[in-house]
Amino acid sequence: MINHKKLGNWPFHPKKWPFFYGWMIIISGTIGISMSIPGQTMGVSTFTDSLIEVMSMSRSQLSFAYMCGTILSASMLTWVGKKYDIHGARPVALIATVGLGMVLVYLSQVNHIQSFFGADGNSVMLNFVIMCFGFFALRFSGQGALTLVSRNMMMKWFEKRRGFAMGFSNVVTSLTFASAPVFFEHLIQRFDWNGAWLVLAVITGLGFPLYIIFFFRDDPENSGLKPDGGFVESKKRAKKNLFPVVKDFTLTEAQKTVGFWVFSMMLAMQALYWTGVTFNIVSLFEHSGYDRETAVSIFLPSSMIAIAVTLSVSSLSDHIKLKNLLYVMGGSACLALLGFIYLEPLDRLFQLVIFGYEMRLGLHSIILGNGVMMGLYSVILSVTWPRFFGRSHLGEISGRAITFVVVGSAVGPILFSESLAYFDSYEGAEWICLVLFAGLTIASIWANNPQEKLRVE
Template sequence: MTKNWANIPFSPGKWPFFYGWMILIWGVVGFVMSIPGQTIGVSVFTDSLIDVLRINRDQLSLAYMFGTIGSSFMLPWAGKLYDRIGVRPVVIVAGLGLGLVLVFFSQVDDALAPFIRKEWEIGVILLMVFAFLLLRFFGQGVLTIASRNMMVQWFDKRRGFAIGFANVAISLSFSSSPVLLYVMIENFKWSGAWLVMAGIVGIIFPLFAFVFFRNRPEDSGLIPDGAVLKAKKDKRNLFPFVKDFEQMEAMKQYAFWIFALMLAMQGLFITGFTFNVLSIFEEAGLTEADAITIFQPAAVIAVFVTLISSNISDYVPLKYLLYVKGIGSCVAIVGIVLLGQTSYAYYLIVTGMGVFTGLYSVINTLVWPRYFGRKHLGAISGQAMMMVVFGSALGPLLFSGSLSQFGTYAVACWVCFGIYLFLTLGSIWANNPQIGLARGLKTPSGELKPSN
């Protein structure tokens, strides 16, 4: 992005205060626009799709899985495109694309009417695979990568503190979205709700992004954290930066895989749970209202976890947060297994979910620039996001398959528990590679040598 393009239609350098604080707000907007493509945004329409398409839950989960897997393989390319052309072109195209996909979903019963019969069942599933691929690619994939990376670019030393506020807003938005979507469905029916979202995401948001989104502070003569562009040494930086890792270099690091796999497991678990949440609570003898309202108290806990972890993340190794995240996930899983058997199960789910959802955005936002630098941030975070989305593709089918094959969701839960436990123990060695490099570059006086 050229300097002139960065200053159209206005220059962030002329904003009355550091524009990075506004970038946090715009980044939250970008995340909110991705909700229709997130599992939490799709889940409230699941039963409607099953009814109008006349397919069963396993078949819809299968279409969702393959569509999500297909979208995941496109995300590394999207990340590299972000590095090359910047945030505004990427989110504008993603918004337009997501809007068009939502129009299709709003008319899916009419669009697929000729195929909605038993002999064309496979055709319906294949068409839904393609529709879910685009929905997940533009929504969960591109919009979240671009919005998150844009916010990260504008902060360095104060990154954890600053991003914490954005993460709180994102958590609250996501947790309250099922209730809002249900209200929209009650007022506009399921097709009308999708059509309203299509207008917001596909028309209003691209115009908004063109005006306010910006890629990097350096493009407008600023530097991260808010200062005039100039070299400045800050001895308070507890996490030294030595080099920008390229994508393949980052993928050779043990820490990359531990962090990416832990985040991918959340994608798998939370999508499996959310996609089947009504059925999970029904199996436990609880109501639909119980299922939907569980997200709100979890969000309250997530807010506190996000604020606390964001503030301390500027002073502690990120792998410590990974330990807590793994433990919180295991607690939530035990709660789901015990749901309907004891009143404590509800609180275990709420507490565990609050912890791991509150930490997810903090870790996913901070680890890639801190461990591997900002230059290839799109490519590296895109590769990690591919794994997250791939994991989220497996979740719904794992949970629905557990119910259909074993008559309970407990089998899927214990599989997730075992993987989480393994990754949590593996997090002990997930150290920051920049610190290792810095130690090798220090002079006897303790100053860093210039790096190549």
């Protein structure tokens, strides 16, 4: 029989590392999430126009294949989480990254696969099946399995300083996600679209597995270590663990709590709203009388605000109730949506030039609301599940929550596109999102940590 404990401490024992190995886990998990970018929406979007051309598909047909593949992949994430709980981070991450490399090779050859089966521009169904399978495998291995394992692995190595530690990871991943499309575009210009995917396949499918074997590890207890590395504050600053875990919940038990559903749905709504907006950002602004340059200009300042919020709130999250973050996140999303709905009237109502910079009420409501919402999203996603439900079934519980997030990211672009098709405006989708965010913000009042009641008992 395989001794998983001994295997987990091979090829070197984390206890012999010159500093607390949890910080190496933060670095490794961050790299793991970054390696999933080819399977993330911003990674796929760089290749969209090339796929439309070579597969002779319309943008709507390709988008529908992407949505179907994404939803299919989401349906399997709870199963992946369960396997993670049983087998640990390293074997699941290895399978996920090798699988990601293989599907990238598959996608680089879809035009040849199309020809092999005799598909052409008139073979709509066959082309759809080819791309739907590719998107399913890509989203499952990249956005799903590899991201889930990398994030959960990091959460297990910290308790008292989980928010503080994850803050570094969240900031770095925000920067890598923001810069990835530029890197992918450079690869496409140099190697063409299929050559770019082959380069990424070598990195994720051959190079990164070696890193996983050497540096990924499971629970710190398996290596004779404790979460936080036995961190002890000075007497002047010493504080007890404000949110001790009394019970490890199963997925079934977690789903019986209000907190699980409110937090999951708020995260899913963020994914739905954000993908819907980003897929249609230029068109959204054009319908309010603004040009492409104005539309694209919101991303950089929103990202800067998001990074600032992540850095400041990550440490704060170790000391406050997480439902307070839900209030702010929901309110920020509502602010951004009101900015979109009333963009032109609000900008006419208030414009101010400060040191040569023009302030507009509608535009800057969008920038501020999106920035705060995105910054809080990464914090809430990182620290909620182990604090609320413990670590024993973390993979399965977070897998179910991420399932809703992935489904939301698939539905968002369709919701906004259909709103434009039926109402010749995006206001229908925007009002739906506003009502749902407002409802979830109110419901956050009852989204308490289930451990609180157990501590009292």
